[in-house]
Amino acid sequence: MTHFDPLETRTDDQRAADLASALPQQIARAKTAPGFARLLADVDPAAITDAAALATLPVLRKSELSRAQGEHPPFGGFTVKPAHGFAHVFQSPGPIYEPGGTDHDWWRMGRFLHAAGIGQGDIVQNCFGYHLTPAGMIFENGARAVGAAVLPAGTGQTELQVTAARDIGCTAYAGTPDYLKVILDKAEEMGVALKFTKAAVGGGALFPSLRKEYADRGISCLQCYATADLGNIAYESAAMEGMIVDEHVIVEIVTPGTGTPVAPGEVGEVVVTSLNPDYPLIRFATGDMSAVLPGHSPCGRTNMRIKGWMGRADQTTKIKGMFVRPEQVAALVDKHAEIVKARVIATRVGEMDAMTVQIESSGGDDAAYARSVAEVLKLKGAIEVVAPGSLPKDGLVIEDQRRYD
Template sequence: MTSADDFYDARDAQPCAARLESLLDHTAAVLALGGERSRRFDLAALGALPILRKAALPGLQASAPPFGDLVKQPAALFPRLFLSPGPICEPQLSVPDGSNAARALHAAGFRTGQIVLNTFNYHLTPGGFLMDEAARALGCAVIPAGSAGTEQLLQVMARYRPEAYAGTADHLNIIARAADAAGIDFTIARAVVSGAAVAPSLRSAFRDRGVAVFELYGTAELGIVAYETSAHDGLVVNEDLLVEIIDPVTGRAAAEGEAGEIVVTRPDPRYPLIRFATGDLSAVKAGASGCGRTAMRLRGWLGRVDDTVKVKGMFVHPAQVSEVARAHPEIVRARFVVSRADERDVLTLEVEVEAPDAGLEARMAETLRAVTRLGGVVCLLPPGAVPADDRRIVDTRRYD
């Protein structure tokens, strides 16, 4: 049974109507700052506003560096400045826990006095800092592991015995298996994971280990958009965000339960994002959460609107196939194939080549890593073996 102590603050259980009214009022105020005024601002008025697509950010920012016309204050007034793949410039909001991650970690049981192993990357992208600040805001001590190797992480496990984890589910599984092989006590009892949907088999394996897993959904621009709670019945939308699920073809609101694109409004005057289309698919989950939180719930990540996919927590774009091909004139046709093996993502570059030399496969593997920032498998195939269609990325993973 949920008690008030399980909530981050009183807003977790506030009436839905009060939450919506507050978000709409803040949105109207931000729009007024930009010169747009409306006497009556409601959901219909919000829905009439244009959508800002994440894919448009690189162009907007290139025309008016570094943040386009979305951010009014100088870049130097933000505490940290990131560069996410795209490239997209991301300012860190100059307030404690500006990404609203502490509320999500609190729902996962992160509390004062716990030690958190944080394996999200601290280099140029906001994930590591986002989790670091949120955990410290809750009184946790943080091990800033970032992209440290498995051997180092095992040393950390043996000496600090962390109770909590933040990172991808696949990485946690690698650490757990390595700890077993090394005879090191695996002390993690709860984990917040993001970057990809968690396969049911992997969630079950963690449960057998006694690890409570909580999925998070977020973006570099918005922070944590929605999070799993102790009820494990969907992802609760974070406070201070207004989420719409829209039909990506018609632009109209999707019916409750139907899949559509996640469109988020964050009416923060420092970096307002109004109707920001993430490119990710989800659906509204009917009813209230069993944990007592009253915000909208999402069914979780259901895929991408376009052909972009996430592999090991990193976005992989169709354009990257062309980038690899440009580096190797020997390639006749190429595509990425994403699969699962041994509870981890596998990225394979399938290429048609007519007369490969002895070192071509190794050179292509180096290019694949440089372009995608991921290790992968190169599969050299004879002409005609790669389908002559427009699919540059084939995702064979299944999570149901």
Template sequence: MSSDAFYDALETRPAALREAALMAALPGRVAHAQARTDAFAELLRGVDAVAVNSRAALARLPVIRKGELLERQQRDRADPSRQDPFGGFSAIGWRGLLRSHGARRVFQSPGPIYEPEGEAADYWRMARAIHAAGFRRGDLVHCSFSYHLTPAGSMMESGAHAVGCTVFAGGIGNTELQLQAVAELKPHGYIGTPSFLRILLEKAAETGVSTASITKAMLGGEAFPPSLRTWFQQRGVEAYQSYATADLGLIAYETTARDGLVLDESVIVEIVRPGTGDPVPDGEVGEVVVTTLNPDYPLVRFGTGDLSAILPGPCPTGRSNTRIRGWLGRADQTAKVRGMFVHPGQVAEVLRRHPEARRGRLVVEGEMANDRMTLKVEVGQAPDGLAARLADTMRDVTKLRGEVQFVPPGSLPNDGQVIEDARKYD
């Protein structure tokens, strides 16, 4: 493999060395979050940061989900005395806020949720993914992510600059003008959504405009199925995907092996049972929970709401970090049953009270206003009366009656679903 195959030496360091470095950095990051942000000072009150030096210790901390972040931001925006549009989660800001400096930009994502951008070069750490997609110093990049309100354009541009690329800031829309820029500037690659790249290539074929200069792409923001990857390859474009969020920056990225997504070097990722903070065994589908080492926006155990699973073994390219399967759906499986909301966390609480139950899945069937709930539970040797006790606990936790059905261990699908809504809506 060529000398420039990897972005830096961190990607190929021994896995044990990486884990030791992450765990050594973790206590300091937890202490920093407690000291520099009001939200974590409250959420982690009483936590001894020095003791949070292992994955087991990290797993005992609460998971903070996007809904809670939004609620805290809305609360603080409604209270002029707080003066913090970030809900107490940011360690940086500008004059007039509690955190009076350090923010270079501020963005708005749907909610609205506001995110700060600090002064660090490649603040969102996208360079690693862009390099893995084949971009190199001197390349001209056509970036069609949005440059207003949301951070996607800034995320990708700062990463491309860190690689050494020149960027054409195409932004979104204006297909004809963007296609003209492709024809006249002849960029080496494209960064943006897969759907807009397809629109550009189809429009180019329709109008006779050449896009032959674009031979590589780094995609995000949408699903990227293998069929579309093949479609791009047939038109001379090798496209790779990244997994990033406006809150966390880069989480994982695709490599030339096309075998899962490799985790970024500056995040600690856990896969937990939806509705809980409990890590699942490697290979089992669960919610992606991320702790970032970013001192400006130090999110600890931030639940993305996305489902994925750990893949066994290292990446065939030689990168030694953990791989995940990619995006497998959403973890929020809340269902409304007979006028009551039932959450994955409630199902987890039912199972927690009965250690004999290994895994469970609540299936909601029937028609609207005539719902039936069945809790399918993996049990080896069920003791007498367990079904009745589980049913009583289910009624106690959810305030709804339901049946209990035992199934053999390992028979429930490994898809991360805790609540399956199988009702008929037509």
């Protein structure tokens, strides 16, 4: 397969030279936004020409962005044009607001879909959400960039999804890793043969057992690492040796909470600088953990590789494609006077994420707790009411018991 564009096979020297030109321009552009004008007030853009210089700048954390958005809605002063200048405005849990564009590969997802073998002649069943959050539009924009057609399926109504996939002849799936299995199992139950041969997934961990199950069903499944704020950050190729960093972002791995780069190969927090001219996030801390892989991918792409998602720098955990944050657990406790504390536990049941919420309470209504969990955490889960003093005193409010090896 040819590469998406010549940027993917640049030499290290070419990439460094291009960065030396692009980075000062992006810093200067960012400083035209009021938020970055304050944050980078003393920074000379001309001096920021490489990763070492970039590492001297302050880190922007999601909590700071959220606070700024509350003071200066909707984007906190971190975009270079007003909200009405974008094609879309999205809301993610928090709430956090993100801008979106429809220009060619605005989110840079086309690069990943191309690596996954998706292009002209394919019809992508896009099972990422289209409601408020941007994932559906991120992948749709990428599909346009590679010339594929899209069934904007979203989530739910699985029988209709199977029927549409059969009738339309969908050849590729885009969505969270485990929802494809739900569709395939439903199709088997209905006696329907589907034509999926490719899958491009994100929004959760792709477990080796699940990837193998798809391969056994004739489906090649690759994953990307993307966020609502940044779009595509890194992606797998057919080589499946780590994730290749996108050509329009700069990834640093830093000691959590400090912004100081770790030694090569060490695990740390992923900090990303985006070269998107409309939304120039500079040293944005994702809260995700990863590490750099040495060398280049066997597929011929030459950019830096990371090991992929290796957990969270804080307790925030992604369950069923949605982040659950410690502050949400605190809000759940505050909704009911009799609740002493609560603990969210993420597990796997079969090949699906599952969530259990343990509630320390002397009584209360399980049904009322379940409604509050769905309202506050935006997910449904099993409720376990335990006696006061029963939960461990280890400081954890979110416990991820899933295994990623």
